[in-house]
Amino acid sequence: MNENAALYFVDRHLDAGRADKVAFQEADGGKRSLTFKQLAEESGRFAGALHRHGVRREERVAMIVQDQIECPVIFWGALKAGAIPVPLNTLLSAPVYDVILNDSRASILVVSEKLWPTVQPVIADNPYLRAVLVIGEAPEGTESYQRFVEGAQILPAVEAHEDEMAFWLYSSGSTGQPKGVRHVHSSLKATADTFGAQVLGIREDDIVFSVAKIFFAYGLGNAMSFPLSVGATTVLLSGRPTPEVVSGILETHRPTLFCGVPTFYAAMNAALEKTGLPQGMSVRLCTSAGEALPREVGERWHRLTGTEIVDGVGSTEMLHIFLSNRPGEIVYGTSGTAVPGYEVRLVDEHDEDVGEGAVGELLVRGPSAADGYWNKRHKSRSTFEGHWTRTGDKYECTADGRYIYCGRTDDMFKVSGIWVSPFEVEQALVEHPAVLEAAVVACADDKGLDKPKAYVVLNEGQDAAAVENLKEFVKEKIGMWKYPRWVEVVDDLPKTATGKIQRFKLRAQV
Template identity: 75%
Template sequence: FFAYGLGNAVSFPMAVGATTVILGGRPTPDGVLNILAQEKPTIFCGVPTLFAAVVAEQESRGTPPDHSVRVCTSAGEALPRDIGERWEKLWQCEIVDGVGSTEMLHIFLSNRPGDIAYGTSGLAVPGYEVRLVDEHDEDVGEGEVGELLVRGPSSAEGYWNRRDKSMSTFEGHWTRTGDKYERDESGRYVYCGRTDDMFKVSGIWVSPFEVEQTLIEYPGILEAAVVARADSEDLIKPAAFVVLKDGVDTPDAQSLKDFVKDKIGMWKYPRWVSVVDDLPKTATGKIQRFKLRSAAE
């Protein structure tokens, strides 16, 4: 029911006469690894949450994975750099990470096979244009955060019976994605967060995704999510929820905070760290941060 799955499971395989292997039910690491070993697919399509769980399971086994995969694709949420690098080291094949939307039918911003920069969403797919704008719809410069707008021939005309939503999303030829990005010196686009997930600390924008990427580089952490929370003086600060790898003891909170400080900056570290069994997600694997914001209040 969403474009990434529709393309991977139906449109693209049928277009080239390929066979599709679809896993019914919840995609556990064991279930995925068994299919990769038994069915020998050559392309594996997943979401970042699944790649993180599968790579952690394979690392715990201590043996090379049994597979025939030559390339992987990821979408749904931005793929953390650490996950991509660990996967490629183990599987000896790349994960092509991109961003798309059901409104645009599929992926319009992507890395390319042989030209991967983990931690970025790559460049515009041929046939599409993207731009980053501020709150006044003015283009922002290199290294500045802005909302991602896209235009291309596959854009929807609107939402069914949702006129107000259609008018705020589809503006002329451009479609608002609701994602915040910045463009680096190489021209690649780096995901910062959803428009309603970004927040300022000490007057400076904080990208929850950047903090989350750093947290999962800490030994023993499988997943992380960061949201805004008000402190005792009603000032907004980052709060983190982390999921640990199996068999790992709870990390020292101060050590974790210092790790983030050293990696990305003094004001970005989480003031609160909560260890949870799992993170709330949508059916497409996206973290439901609104639920975590409620839990953090």
Template identity: 70%
Template sequence: MNQNAALYFVDRHLAEGRGAKTAFREADGAQRSLTYAELADQSARFAGALTANGIHRDERVAMLVRDQLEFPVAFWGALKAGAVPVPLNTLLAAPVYEVILNDSRASMLIVSAQLWEVVKPAIKANTFLRKIVVIGAAPEGCTSHADFVKDAPAAETALADDDEMAFWLYSSGSTGAPKGVRHLHASLKATSDTFGQQIMGLREDDVVYSVAKMFFAYGLGNAMTFPMAVGATTIIQAGRPTPKSVFAIMKTERPTVFCGVPTLYAALVAEQEKKGTAPEHCIRLCASAGEALPREIGLRWEKLWGAEIVDGVGSTEMLHIFLSNRPGDIAYGTSGVAVPGYEVRLVDEQDNDVPQGEVGELLVRGPSSAEGYWKRRDKSQSTFQGYWTRTGDKYHCTPEGRFVYSGRTDDMFKVSGIWVSPFEVEQALGEHPAVLESAVVARADAQDLLKPAAFIVIKDGQSVDTEALKEHVKAKIGMWKYPRWITVVDELPKTATGKIQRFKLRETGGEA
């Protein structure tokens, strides 16, 4: 039996009568659309073009593609050919692309024309790329996507097993150089069957809008596999999601499911509160991941939008969310409980289970874990330990059985001999009406003892007394946890996925 994931997510819909249903619609640019039948045909022809151009089974196809119709065509087309698509972060710099393209040994690169000048310097010395396809006008030495697929025969979908390599994703690199994470065909359906169906409950009549881009794990599920599993429609946005553009898409495209990240939820709430009116939308449910959603943001969003935010935690290594709140059972400020099909544990430095209420590292086991990292044997062995995957996240479990985020393993520090969670301090800061967002790191005082140092972004038109803000934190979470230093900044360093890069703040010694 052929278990190639493309058969389930793409071709199955033709046999089930959804060929004419819109699968993807662009919200910006030319505002093109693609039905399930058109996706099946175009992905098959992309597969045929790969074969015709000498791209063989198991070879990597690097995808530096914005959220546009060609993304699902290339991704599923590569799977149909038996090649390995490698979606890349579209917001990196040329030196990082050079590292990734050499590390992956991709034989082909498909790139959106808008990104060509950025990646061009990265391929000058590359000896692995045999074909470069540009979506749009093709520079000299490259082939346009239109010419690449022109007259290509529709290929038969390659035979594949559930546990066969399907695609790679490169980790966001929030704590170092990106690593190639290798995923299997079965993992795509595993995440849509669990979080997509049993938590979010996506339906065929849903219209899904994910501001999280398809190049990374959270967006790949939200915008592609979850809606495609049920034959729903996805709204895609190639450009940068700003409050203005997101509000416009909510109004014109009328999505019923919205998937965002905490940073954007905070910005949307602040903008809507400034307007002083109710938002125009028809959203029934939202999802959040990437970082823990501050309790105050979740409550304010639900008050304005009347729609719950299902906040959870996932990772590139597990492909999507494995620990989550669920509709009708939301406790903002927590990551909820294990998603059906997954198990989690909290362990100490010796891998012993910690007592209830104490902080430990989160371990997870489930059907979507990656096979390992590419060319990172030591890191693979330390992260993927039998059935369990180390997340690098610190949590504690409440008496009600809910998991509460405490920070990354390398973010935690002790004050007066007691562990302090940067996220707990950030959440207290975020409950002050003038604070838009914050980041907390450890900084040594005059006695070389670690204390919290906070970097904060203030809402437009607001001001703040830092001493009063310290008192606010003391009152919220305890006398010893308040930030001894508070620095106001215009913005916080983040990855393209919206995660705060606290290591960059730590590198400054906790000073702006």
């Protein structure tokens, strides 16, 4: 039995009568669309082009590709060929691309034309690349993507086992250098069958738009595996998702499922309070992941739009969300309960289960766990322990079984001998009307003892004087010892392209 994931997510729809239905629609760029039939044919043609070029099974095909029509064609085409697609963050710098391309040993690289100037400096000295394909006008030393696939035979998906390597994703680097995370064919369907079907309740008539890009594990599920699992339509945005641009998409394309990240919901809240809701907005449900959604942000969005945000927790290592709130059962400020098909537990530093109300590291087991990291054996052994995967997140579990995010293991610190959750302090800070975003790290006082320091981004129209009462505000909200001893106003916070705050960069400044 052929268990190549491309058969289920792409080719199956032709026999199901969806050949002429739009699978992907561009919201910008060329504003092109791709039907399920075209996706099946073009991905088969890309597989044929790889075969014609001599690409063998398990060779890596690196993708520095914006969310555009070619992106799903290349991803599923590589799977059909038995090659390993490696979607990369499209907002990285040249030195990071250099590290990843050498680490992955990709033999083929596909680049969107707009991203070529960033990538170009690292290509000449790469010893592994045999071909560099540019989507658009191909500069000297590269080949046009269109020419590469032109006239290629349309190949069927190669025989693959469900446990066979399918694709890699590089972690977003919220705690340092990205790591290659290896996933098998069955992982994609596992996430669609669990969160996609049983929490999101995705339907064939849905139109999906994801602020999170496809290179991000969260975005890959939102924009690719979930809609393709039921024959729904995805709206693609290649450019930057500003509140103005997204409001236009909500009005013009009228998605029914909207997938965002906490920082974007905060920005959208501020914008919608000025402009009002987009005309004809048809969103029935929203999701959030990447980082815990602050309670105030979720409640504010709900008040403004009347639409729930299903906040959940996922990771590149688990491919998508495994801990989540449920539609109709949202408790903002919590991460909900385990997604059907997954188990979670909280453990202390001795790997003993912790009790109700105590803080512990979150471990998870489920069908979409990665096969390990590439070229990082020690890290693989410390993260993937049998059936359980360490998340590196600290949580506590309430009496009713809901999980509350406390922070990354590396971000937690003690004040007066008591654990302090940076996220709890940040959540209190953003409830202040002057504050748009906040990040909290440990900073040593003049006695060498750790105390909270806050970096805050102010709402438009606010000035530094607005933060004078922040310390007292936090004291009243969450407790005397947790308030930030120092508050620094900044223009923005360091984040990954997926919206996660990079607190390790702030710690390096204190």
